[in-house]
Amino acid sequence: MKKGKVLVVDDEEAIRKAVRRALSSRGFAVEVAADGEEAIGAARTFDPDLVILDLNLPELDGLAVCRHLRAWSAVPILVLSVREDEADKVAALDLGADDYLTKPFGVDELMARVRALLRRTGGQGTPGPFRFNDGDLSIDLSSHTIARGGAEIHLTKTEWSLVEALAQHPGKLLTHGWLLDRVWGNGYEGDVDVLRVFVSQLRRKIEEDPRRPRIVVTDPGIGYRWLLRPSEPPD
Amino acid sequence: MAFVAGTITGTRGRMPPRLARLTIRRPRRRLAGYLVATVGTAALTAALLPFRNGLAPLSKGFGYLVIVVAAAAIGGLGPGILASLLSFLTFNFFFLPPYNSFIIGSGEDIVVLFVFLGLSILISAALARASERAEAAEAREAGLAGLQELSALLVALGAGDGSYDAVLARVGALFGFSSVTLALDEASGPLGDPGMEMALSVGGRSLGRLTLRGERPPLSDAEGRVLRAFSDQLAVVAERDRLSKAAMEAQVYRETDHLRRSLLAAVSHDLRSPLAAIKASVTDLLGEDAEHSPDDLREALESVNDETDRLASMIANLLDMSRIEGGILRARVQGVDLGEVLSECVDRALRRWPGLSISLNVDDDAAGVRADPLFLDRVVANLLENAAKAATESGTRGIEVEAHRDPDDATVVVAVIDHGRGVAPELRRDLFVAFYQVDRRNSHVGTGLGLAICKGFLALMSGAIWVDETVGGGATFRFSLPLAVGSLTGGSLSA
Numbered sequence: 001m002k003k004g005k006v007l008v009v010d011d012e013e014a015i016r017k018a019v020r021r022a023l024s025s026r027g028f029a030v031e032v033a034a035d036g037e038e039a040i041g042a043a044r045t046f047d048p049d050l051v052i053l054d055l056n057l058p059e060l061d062g063l064a065v066c067r068h069l070r071a072w073s074a075v076p077i078l079v080l081s082v083r084e085d086e087a088d089k090v091a092a093l094d095l096g097a098d099d100y101l102t103k104p105f106g107v108d109e110l111m112a113r114v115r116a117l118l119r120r121t122g123g124q125g126t127p128g129p130f131r132f133n134d135g136d137l138s139i140d141l142s143s144h145t146i147a148r149g150g151a152e153i154h155l156t157k158t159e160w161s162l163v164e165a166l167a168q169h170p171g172k173l174l175t176h177g178w179l180l181d182r183v184w185g186n187g188y189e190g191d192v193d194v195l196r197v198f199v200s201q202l203r204r205k206i207e208e209d210p211r212r213p214r215i216v217v218t219d220p221g222i223g224y225r226w227l228l229r230p231s232e233p234p235d
Numbered sequence: 236m237a238f239v240a241g242t243i244t245g246t247r248g249r250m251p252p253r254l255a256r257l258t259i260r261r262p263r264r265r266l267a268g269y270l271v272a273t274v275g276t277a278a279l280t281a282a283l284l285p286f287r288n289g290l291a292p293l294s295k296g297f298g299y300l301v302i303v304v305a306a307a308a309i310g311g312l313g314p315g316i317l318a319s320l321l322s323f324l325t326f327n328f329f330f331l332p333p334y335n336s337f338i339i340g341s342g343e344d345i346v347v348l349f350v351f352l353g354l355s356i357l358i359s360a361a362l363a364r365a366s367e368r369a370e371a372a373e374a375r376e377a378g379l380a381g382l383q384e385l386s387a388l389l390v391a392l393g394a395g396d397g398s399y400d401a402v403l404a405r406v407g408a409l410f411g412f413s414s415v416t417l418a419l420d421e422a423s424g425p426l427g428d429p430g431m432e433m434a435l436s437v438g439g440r441s442l443g444r445l446t447l448r449g450e451r452p453p454l455s456d457a458e459g460r461v462l463r464a465f466s467d468q469l470a471v472v473a474e475r476d477r478l479s480k481a482a483m484e485a486q487v488y489r490e491t492d493h494l495r496r497s498l499l500a501a502v503s504h505d506l507r508s509p510l511a512a513i514k515a516s517v518t519d520l521l522g523e524d525a526e527h528s529p530d531d532l533r534e535a536l537e538s539v540n541d542e543t544d545r546l547a548s549m550i551a552n553l554l555d556m557s558r559i560e561g562g563i564l565r566a567r568v569q570g571v572d573l574g575e576v577l578s579e580c581v582d583r584a585l586r587r588w589p590g591l592s593i594s595l596n597v598d599d600d601a602a603g604v605r606a607d608p609l610f611l612d613r614v615v616a617n618l619l620e621n622a623a624k625a626a627t628e629s630g631t632r633g634i635e636v637e638a639h640r641d642p643d644d645a646t647v648v649v650a651v652i653d654h655g656r657g658v659a660p661e662l663r664r665d666l667f668v669a670f671y672q673v674d675r676r677n678s679h680v681g682t683g684l685g686l687a688i689c690k691g692f693l694a695l696m697s698g699a700i701w702v703d704e705t706v707g708g709g710a711t712f713r714f715s716l717p718l719a720v721g722s723l724t725g726g727s728l729s730a
Contacts, residue, residue: 014512014538018519021535025525056504082507083500103511106518 007048009039036060055081070096076117086221116171129230166226175223268310272318275302307359315359374457412449419443435470509542552684559691566607566695570719580615603719610692617685618651625655654709
């Protein structure tokens with residue numbers, strides 16, 4: 001039973017093969033495409049659960065493919081690129097990509113992102129993740145309890161909203177804008193500083209070493225990720 | 236106030252043109268006027284004396300008027316007045332009774348005499364003024380003509396011509412200076428002989444100075460005006476040249492900067508791609524969460540191997556290119572066994588691309604060339620890499636390498652022939668420019684440096700490279716090298 005269907009789009013044959021190998025040996029069904037035209041065609045016929053898309057494609061470029069796909073599909077898109085600059089990432093995310101990986105990348109990073117994007121979020125009849133354990137830290141979203149080494153940790157109402165927003169999409173990149181909207185609602189979209197302050201407060205409460213966060217991790221200039229895996233897989 | 240009597244030599248020992256001449260001749264004319272006044276009066280007196288009793292006073296008077304007019308016309312106001320006074324006294328002494336004395340006998344004669352004096356002075360003044368005006372007009376005209384000529388010369392100077400020598404020489408010739416030099420502010424040279432200096436400035440900013448040296452009288456107003464006008468124009472032209480040069484440098488900088496940025500982007504992409512494939516393959520195998528079949532294993536390891544080769548090749552190319560561009564490469568040209576080098580390259584290529592078939596054919600009379608063995612190797616390696624890619628992409632698999640002697644001159648031509656997609660005619664010329672890529676698909680061409688490097692190396696060995704279409708489709712890259720004369724003894728000949 002396959003874990004999911006993934007479409008891999010890259011103009012370099014060596015990368016297509018490597019990613020296909022990594023995914024199929026981990027139980028995914030994989031289709032490949034070498035350029036934008038092929039990608040759009042394959043998306044329609046293969047109907048993938050996830051698209052891994054290189055931004056540097058010949059002719060029809062990656063960002064354009066993104067735009068095309070988004071016009072008729074909500075399929076999660078993970079973009080690959082050699083460029084690390086923020087502008088590139090922001091452009092891709094603005095056009096509808098869901099996450100971003102810089103080449104060269106390790107397959108472990110790739111799989112973490114893939115799983116995060118394929119995980120179904122709550123609100124579709126399937127329960128979202130709600131229990132997390134990491135060493136002596138335990139988190140229960142349904143009862144709103146956090147404890148480390150048995151000692152309870154108290155979070156404010158806003159801090160809980162933030163935890164929920166993050167924890168319901170483990171591993172997934174959540175942009176500043178998305179988080180601000182989820183937690184604070186309209187009118188706060190531009191206030192990244194507010195978000196930063198709250199994240200910093202949260203880290204001081206739940207991270208073992210707030211200066212080296214392992215639970216709430218920053219994607220510089222873009223957003224944050226919740227890196228704890230749920231104790232009970234949602235599906 | 237020195238002036239030189241006689242000819243003043245310009246830059247070539249001939250009389251300087253009108254404007255200078257006008258200034259130079261004025262003092263001489265004045266002297267001439269005085270001479271006319273004195274000598275003329277004496278001569279006329281001597282001539283008329285015998286007829287003293289026969290002529291009426293007025294008739295004798297007219298003669299002196301002629302002298303006055305002549306003196307004034309030639310020498311200006313001074314001589315005119317002198318002539319008037321001399322005539323007045325002479326006429327009184329010699330021709331008004333009582334003769335040979337200054338006493339005037341009749342009242343009528345007094346009137347006549349003083350009328351004569353007044354008239355001659357008035358005439359002198361009027362003539363002098365008219366003469367001055369005419370001279371001034373002439374000077375203005377000469378000045379304008381001179382200025383016009385100099386302006387035309389200045390305007391004809393293109394931006395960046397750099398040298399104003401021709402114009403400055405003309406200035407010297409026009410004004411009778413032996414040398415005219417321009418010193419712009421940036422250039423601070425030795426002062427040399429002091430001469431007349433004119434400061435150049437534009438919009439209040441001082442640009443430099445014009446130094447005029449030579450033996451000639453001080454400049455007249457007219458000359459001064461012309462020179463001033465010219466130096467102002469010169470200042471503007473010098474400023475324009477300076478700005479134009481700065482603009483060009485800025486343009487060059489912008490283009491270089493742009494090129495550098497796109498180079499960096501291209502190189503970054505092309506170097507990271509093989510690295511990405513390697514990292515992905517290796518971490519895949521290292522991952523504990525996966526089941527890998529033996530085929531997967533083999534494929535992954537082969538991929539790592541191939542991509543490492545590709546990376547090594549790209550890095551070698553980049554280093555070669557930077558050395559070629561830095562001009563620090565020296566070709567060690569010697570007699571080289573072409574067959575040996577080609578055959579080694581072909582063997583390496585077959586190891587790297589085992590699916591291809593590469594044939595090699597070296598004519599007997601093309602066996603030896605004068606080349607740097609390392610450069611030759613790189614050229615052939617690059618061409619084979621391109622041919623291999625073309626062959627693999629199009630699935631044609633066959634490549635031929637041939638070497639033969641060019642019958643027309645003492646060179647050997649080597650051809651690397653593939654049957655792939657070929658190169659469109661309009662693109663063939665640009666192919667050898669660094670980083671040019673036929674289309675983005677060819678990003679496997681490895682930063683697009685290979686052909687530029689071939690060209691660079693061949694140039695260092697007195698060779699050339701070009702591309703033609705293969706009969707039936709495909710690209711044939713040919714390069715030439717000088718034939719080695721004499722025998723090759725398994726390696727190097729003395730250069």
